[in-house]
Amino acid sequence: MSPSLDFxxxxxxxxxxxxxxxxxxxxxxxxxxxxxxxxxxxxYENADEGLVRSVALSGRLQAEGAYFDADQGDFDDSSWRxxxxxxxxxxxxxxxxxxxxxxxxxxxxxxxxxxxxxxYVGWQPDExxxxxxxxxxxxxxxxxxxxxxxxxxxxxxxxxNNLWFTAEYFTGISLAGxxxxxxxxxxxxxxxxxxxxxSSFDASYFTLTSLGYDWAQDTGMDKAxxxxxxxxxxxxSDNNTRDFSNVVSLTSQWEKGSWGLWTDLxxxxxxxxxxxxxxxxxxxxxxxxELIQWVARYTYIESDGHNGVRLGRYHGEVTVGRGDEYQxxxxxxxxxxxxxxxxxxxxxxxxxxxxxxxxxxxxxxWGISTGLRIYW
Numbered sequence: 001m002s003p004s005l006d007f008x009x010x011x012x013x014x015x016x017x018x019x020x021x022x023x024x025x026x027x028x029x030x031x032x033x034x035x036x037x038x039x040x041x042x043x044y045e046n047a048d049e050g051l052v053r054s055v056a057l058s059g060r061l062q063a064e065g066a067y068f069d070a071d072q073g074d075f076d077d078s079s080w081r082x083x084x085x086x087x088x089x090x091x092x093x094x095x096x097x098x099x100x101x102x103x104x105x106x107x108x109x110x111x112x113x114x115x116x117x118x119x120y121v122g123w124q125p126d127e128x129x130x131x132x133x134x135x136x137x138x139x140x141x142x143x144x145x146x147x148x149x150x151x152x153x154x155x156x157x158x159x160x161n162n163l164w165f166t167a168e169y170f171t172g173i174s175l176a177g178x179x180x181x182x183x184x185x186x187x188x189x190x191x192x193x194x195x196x197x198x199s200s201f202d203a204s205y206f207t208l209t210s211l212g213y214d215w216a217q218d219t220g221m222d223k224a225x226x227x228x229x230x231x232x233x234x235x236x237s238d239n240n241t242r243d244f245s246n247v248v249s250l251t252s253q254w255e256k257g258s259w260g261l262w263t264d265l266x267x268x269x270x271x272x273x274x275x276x277x278x279x280x281x282x283x284x285x286x287x288x289x290e291l292i293q294w295v296a297r298y299t300y301i302e303s304d305g306h307n308g309v310r311l312g313r314y315h316g317e318v319t320v321g322r323g324d325e326y327q328x329x330x331x332x333x334x335x336x337x338x339x340x341x342x343x344x345x346x347x348x349x350x351x352x353x354x355x356x357x358x359x360x361x362x363x364x365x366w367g368i369s370t371g372l373r374i375y376w
Contacts (some may be wrong), residue, residue, distance in 0.1 A: 034338040037361030041376040051092050058100055058118075059085040060149050060283045060375035068314045070365020075317040080105035081371060082148060084117055094125040115196035117169045129177040135198055138170050138190050138208055140229035142251040142264035142281065145210075149375040152262075152285060152295050154347050158312040159279040159299055163249070165206075165233075165241040165266045170174040174208070184212040184227065192233065194240030204236035235271050244268035244277075250309055258287045275305030279326075290336065295347075298329040306357035314367050315351050321360030323353035346370040 038265045044055040065078035086100030099119050103112040118184030119135040139145035143156035156164070174188030188208040191199035212227030229249040233241055249266035262285075267278035279301035303309050307322040332347035348368045357359030 024101035031216075034342065035339040038338070038341060038376055052089060053092060054090040056088050057085070057376060058088045059083070060373070062148070062371060062373050064154060064369055064371025065199055066314045066367060068318055068365060068367030070315070070318045070363055072319045072363055072365065074111050075314060086118070094123055096122045096124050098122075098339050112125075116198070117129070117168075119198070124188055127178065129175070131175050133173050135169055136174065137170045138165065138167050138172065138174070138188060138206075139168070140164060140208055140210065140231055140247065141249040141266050142262060144168075145229070145251075149373065152283065152334065153292070153297060153330060154345050154369050155313050157264065157281040157283070157297060157299050158277060158326060158328060159266055159281045161312055162279070162301060162310055163242060163244060163247050163266050164275055167194060167240050171195075182212070182214045182217070184214070192236065192239040192241050203238035203240065204234040206231055206233040206241065221254060221256045223253055223260075225253045227251050237272070242268070243270055243272045243274035260285045260287075270308065275303045275308035277303045277308050279300060293334040293336065295330075295332040295334060297328070299326070299328040299330075301326040302365070307355075307359070307361060309353065311353060311363060314369060315363060315365060318365060319353070319361065319363040321355060321362075323355035323361035323363070325354040327352050340373070341375055343373050344370070345373060
């Protein structure tokens with residue numbers, strides 16, 4: 001067994017032990033073993049005095065395996081999907097700071113570090129205001145605005161994968177918050193270069209504006225958020241973004257009792273060789289208990305020119321070309337051992353892509369993937 005596989009096997013065995021210990025303690029005590037274990041991430045806390053009010057570890061660890069088979073070939077692999085580690089701190093006057101790095105555990109030890117992700121200073125006086133400066137997430141579309149820690153599927157939907165800026169973390173400034181617990185907003189200005197740490201401002205910029213409203217009180221739903229995102233991306237050949245000058249996304253999240261439906265209708269105005277793209281994603285889900293969640297998803301994407309659509313993560317390992325019309329159905333099971341902080345996700349999907357140019361983008365295949373998700 002290779003050192004990488006041995007390391008993953010040891011990690012899975014250790015995680016299984018934590019799951020069993022936490023579950024056992026949860027039956028016997030009000031504070032579960034999970035609560036006590038995760039509390040170790042808090043290194044210091046004193047909310048009443050001093051310049052530094054809190055210091056905690058931050059990060060996520062994700063491992064997964066996949067097997068995909070298509071008319072064009074097959075792919076199977078197991079890997080570390082993400083490992084991020086850092087610190088977050090709270091200061092007097094409601095100031096906060098976070099510094100977190102992204103590491104690739106599939107590489108040799110000396111090559112683990114890849115970049116900074118969250119590396120910002122912020123001001124968060126309450127839940128209704130969140131100001132961030134320097135490097136942080138610029139999320140838009142349904143799954144693009146959802147942290148990888150809290151996705152309901154192993155991978156983001158392919159509509160997001162085509163339109164969202166997958167580098168995710170950019171140097172900039174943003175203000176987000178809520179008004180009257182119904183309205184939500186976010187406005188940001190970000191540099192588009194691909195520097196691993198902070199921006200050197202040698203490319204251009206994009207702006208992000210989001211406005212949402214929760215209709216729950218008006219409809220009797222538990223959650224009924226409808227949000228529109230608009231991104232303007234200044235055209236530059238050095239941009240570390242998708243080649244779209246404008247992206248508009250209309251998303252909704254409807255939840256009542258054990259049932260939910262999340263939707264995304266998005267479109268992008270392409271530049272350079274990228275044609276215009278639009279698509280829709282529908283994701284119903286059902287919580288059969290606090291532990292078990294069933295998820296389904298349908299995604300449709302179309303471009304108005306040749307080679308405007310790319311495949312998702314694993315289908316793209318089988319077929320590297322692009323096409324112009326994509327469809328996918330997905331069915332999955334999520335097991336929440338400790339909410340999103342410790343969960344196991346499994347999904348089965350089938351996808352097709354047409355390629356009218358006939359230059360290597362045609363795809364017809366299915367696959368299964370499963371993985372462990374942890375964050376602290």
